[in-house]
Amino acid sequence: MINQHMHDLGAEPNKIRELFAYGLERKAQIGPENVYDYSIGNPSVPAPPQVLQQFSDQLAGDPVVVHEYTPSPGDAKVRQAIAGHIKDAFGIPATMGNIYVTSGASSAIDITFAAISNPGDEIIAISPYFPEYKTWANNAGCELIEVPARADDFQPDVAAIEAAITPKTSAIIINSPNNPVGTVYTRQSLEALADMLRAKEEELGHQIFLVADEPYREIVYGAEVPYVPSLYQDTIVCYSFSKSLSLPGERIGYIYVSDLIPNAGDVFTAVCGAGRALGYICAPVLLQRVIANCLDVPADVAAYEENREILTAMMDELGYEYVQPDGAFYLWVRALEPDAVAFSERAKDFELLLVPSDSFGAKGWVRLSYCISKDTILASHDAFAALKAAYE
Amino acid sequence: MINQHMHDLGAEPNKIRELFAYGLERKAQIGPENVYDYSIGNPSVPAPPQVLQQFSDQLAGDPVVVHEYTPSPGDAKVRQAIAGHIKDAFGIPATMGNIYVTSGASSAIDITFAAISNPGDEIIAISPYFPEYKTWANNAGCELIEVPARADDFQPDVAAIEAAITPKTSAIIINSPNNPVGTVYTRQSLEALADMLRAKEEELGHQIFLVADEPYREIVYGAEVPYVPSLYQDTIVCYSFSKSLSLPGERIGYIYVSDLIPNAGDVFTAVCGAGRALGYICAPVLLQRVIANCLDVPADVAAYEENREILTAMMDELGYEYVQPDGAFYLWVRALEPDAVAFSERAKDFELLLVPSDSFGAKGWVRLSYCISKDTILASHDAFAALKAAYE
Numbered sequence: 001m002i003n004q005h006m007h008d009l010g011a012e013p014n015k016i017r018e019l020f021a022y023g024l025e026r027k028a029q030i031g032p033e034n035v036y037d038y039s040i041g042n043p044s045v046p047a048p049p050q051v052l053q054q055f056s057d058q059l060a061g062d063p064v065v066v067h068e069y070t071p072s073p074g075d076a077k078v079r080q081a082i083a084g085h086i087k088d089a090f091g092i093p094a095t096m097g098n099i100y101v102t103s104g105a106s107s108a109i110d111i112t113f114a115a116i117s118n119p120g121d122e123i124i125a126i127s128p129y130f131p132e133y134k135t136w137a138n139n140a141g142c143e144l145i146e147v148p149a150r151a152d153d154f155q156p157d158v159a160a161i162e163a164a165i166t167p168k169t170s171a172i173i174i175n176s177p178n179n180p181v182g183t184v185y186t187r188q189s190l191e192a193l194a195d196m197l198r199a200k201e202e203e204l205g206h207q208i209f210l211v212a213d214e215p216y217r218e219i220v221y222g223a224e225v226p227y228v229p230s231l232y233q234d235t236i237v238c239y240s241f242s243k244s245l246s247l248p249g250e251r252i253g254y255i256y257v258s259d260l261i262p263n264a265g266d267v268f269t270a271v272c273g274a275g276r277a278l279g280y281i282c283a284p285v286l287l288q289r290v291i292a293n294c295l296d297v298p299a300d301v302a303a304y305e306e307n308r309e310i311l312t313a314m315m316d317e318l319g320y321e322y323v324q325p326d327g328a329f330y331l332w333v334r335a336l337e338p339d340a341v342a343f344s345e346r347a348k349d350f351e352l353l354l355v356p357s358d359s360f361g362a363k364g365w366v367r368l369s370y371c372i373s374k375d376t377i378l379a380s381h382d383a384f385a386a387l388k389a390a391y392e
Numbered sequence: 393m394i395n396q397h398m399h400d401l402g403a404e405p406n407k408i409r410e411l412f413a414y415g416l417e418r419k420a421q422i423g424p425e426n427v428y429d430y431s432i433g434n435p436s437v438p439a440p441p442q443v444l445q446q447f448s449d450q451l452a453g454d455p456v457v458v459h460e461y462t463p464s465p466g467d468a469k470v471r472q473a474i475a476g477h478i479k480d481a482f483g484i485p486a487t488m489g490n491i492y493v494t495s496g497a498s499s500a501i502d503i504t505f506a507a508i509s510n511p512g513d514e515i516i517a518i519s520p521y522f523p524e525y526k527t528w529a530n531n532a533g534c535e536l537i538e539v540p541a542r543a544d545d546f547q548p549d550v551a552a553i554e555a556a557i558t559p560k561t562s563a564i565i566i567n568s569p570n571n572p573v574g575t576v577y578t579r580q581s582l583e584a585l586a587d588m589l590r591a592k593e594e595e596l597g598h599q600i601f602l603v604a605d606e607p608y609r610e611i612v613y614g615a616e617v618p619y620v621p622s623l624y625q626d627t628i629v630c631y632s633f634s635k636s637l638s639l640p641g642e643r644i645g646y647i648y649v650s651d652l653i654p655n656a657g658d659v660f661t662a663v664c665g666a667g668r669a670l671g672y673i674c675a676p677v678l679l680q681r682v683i684a685n686c687l688d689v690p691a692d693v694a695a696y697e698e699n700r701e702i703l704t705a706m707m708d709e710l711g712y713e714y715v716q717p718d719g720a721f722y723l724w725v726r727a728l729e730p731d732a733v734a735f736s737e738r739a740k741d742f743e744l745l746l747v748p749s750d751s752f753g754a755k756g757w758v759r760l761s762y763c764i765s766k767d768t769i770l771a772s773h774d775a776f777a778a779l780k781a782a783y784e
Contacts, residue, residue: 010665273402
């Protein structure tokens with residue numbers, strides 16, 4: 001018999017994907033220039049030229065070696081390059097033995113949850129949060145415990161997280177710069193979180209891992225993004241090159257088990273086992289080698305920064321409430337009625353595609369992805385004005 | 393606390409990988425020309441020129457579109473192309489709605505097991521078999537039940553499989569052309585298997601899925617490889633381009649849920665859910681599109697065929713017993729003592745790297761991968777002669 005849980009997961013509607021699909025249909029009906037699609041987080045800038053050059057260089061190499069099978073955690077040179085990059089950029093004594101190359105952050109988090117928790121454990125996420133965290137926690141047999149971010153600034157609510165920790169807590173996952181809010185967690189917030197976790201580890205007598213999901217690390221507008229392993233010992237970083245190098249469909253990233261974890265070797269061995277159990281052995285070799293040679297290539301954030309300025313100015317002018325984004329390419333805007341799903345439906349009448357916050361475990365907001373063309377943002381002005389007017 | 397099961401999986405020695413690593417070390421010590429490394433199944437022929445051309449063509453396209461995110465089961469055009477290929481090549485009314493593009497056959501099988509079984513179920517494999525079948529069955533909460541192949545010709549032992557089926561049997565996985573034996577299952581064998589399974593489905597009142605793991609489909613030396621969905625309704629094909637297009641490190645393949653399965657839609661929905669749970673959404677887009685345009689490119693088997701001739705002639709001359717391989721690039725040779733692990737160790741004294749059959753759930757044989765250079769095979773003659781002499 002088929003697995004009902006998997007069937008339900010496969011059948012579960014995904015609001016982001018649904019809106020995106022609706023948008024494609026609608027664009028075909030009334031012309032793409034008449035639909036203001038803020039639904040999806042696909043980078044709108046191309047990969048940097050160094051990336052394209054790397055593809056050419058790799059493909060021009062030995063025709064057998066270029067596509068060869070690598071060891072399960074990745075090509076030794078690639079893992080060495082990533083460890084060296086972490087050491088140089090963040091001053092952590094990273095070694096290649098703690099790097100596991102993955103198919104993007106999705107598999108990185110899924111593998112990590114399976115490696116560091118046991119069925120019946122609890123994993124804490126700060127809401128609003130990326131919805132698949134729940135799927136992956138469940139896949140590890142764990143319950144995802146939602147703790148709302150602070151209402152005023154969307155920083156972690158350390159007291160609330162502390163209150164949510166139980167003897168079954170195996171990990172807390174954080175995502176800064178944040179999808180869907182755009183917040184960057186401050187050094188002060190992270191230090192307070194780390195202090196509390198250290199005290200809790202001592203009190204409970206076991207490790208509590210901090211899983212840092214960092215695909216947006218390089219997409220920031222001046223804010224500092226502290227490196228979590230330098231603030232809290234028991235940290236595992238899940239990284240993806242999807243956003244920084246504009247390679248969303250290529251699914252390439254890595255897990256870094258901090259060398260500062262006292263039992264880092266055992267944690268890494270469990271990561272290898274979980275990678276094996278989930279079928280992730282040898283991330284695509286061409287992509288491994290391309291990114292290994294582009295670790296220092298800066299992300300092209302200029303377009304996003306300009307979009308952010310235009311969009312926030314527009315929201316200011318029209319009187320929408322939003323959270324000032326310091327990173328990522330999302331704007332978190334207060335819905336004009338308590339039910340964000342109804343508000344998102346209403347917005348469709350004005351050809352505005354906005355993702356309701358319910359998709360991220362929160363009520364009363366919508367997410368706007370502004371990794372789209374500037375022209376679309378400018379052209380959406382009157383639609384936002386009309387939507388506002390409809391509620392007045 | 394870290395997950396002990398995952399830790400144990402990560403720490404478990406892998407004889408194939410160990411031999412391969414030993415070989416690299418030994419080659420550095422005494423020169424690569426003095427080590428006869430038959431350990432690993434990495435194709436020794438480059439990808440066909442059409443594949444390289446496709447990489448160029450794809451990378452020359454729109455710089456944002458080329459790396460864009462696709463829907464979770466894959467790019468619509470890619471799925472359409474694969475379905476069309478199945479229809480044209482095998483006469484099955486395949487539709488894109490039943491194609492899920494994956495990161496190779498590993499993830500395809502892992503996803504499939506999770507989709508079509510429930511914790512406590514049993515999955516049958518025919519020994520000798522690819523060792524990760526057990527890991528993936530266990531990941532789905534299932535027990536892997538080993539049923540030996542027929543001793544004389546390594547075809548499926550239908551009576552023995554029938555005897556092993558219980559009310560908990562959810563699936564049987566077969567692999568033809570076979571790793572590690574090189575056997576190709578005959579139409580007669582598969583028809584007998586299908587007849588038995590149909591009767592068992594009726595008797596037990598539930599589906600028994602046949603999972604056809606087919607990475608070696610195109611690596612054959614004249615034998616017919618019947619398409620399993622045309623013989624048995626409840627079939628799911630797990631395919632990889634690793635061997636046919638010599639892309640072992642790129643991890644690209646697909647799941648095909650046969651359109652002939654009465655509840656194919658529900659099975660596919662469960663596949664989508666399992667893909668999501670295991671973190672497999674949107675296989676690397678560049679690789680998706682490259683293979684979609686190379687579906688009709690023939691595998692280059694000439695080198696393997698020549699190697700097969702040379703190696704089997706050498707075994708005949710030296711008096712080794714082996715199974716005549718009709719496909720894949722492995723030769724299954726009888727160990728010269730009952731303990732294949734000890735025989736493999738002894739072979740190392742002659743710089744011969746042979747994988748003991750214990751790694752594949754069988755006793756008394758070794759596997760030779762002959763996807764290596766012809767010169768290495770020719771040069772290994774005296775080592776095989778000396779190994780034989782050591783047992784006389």
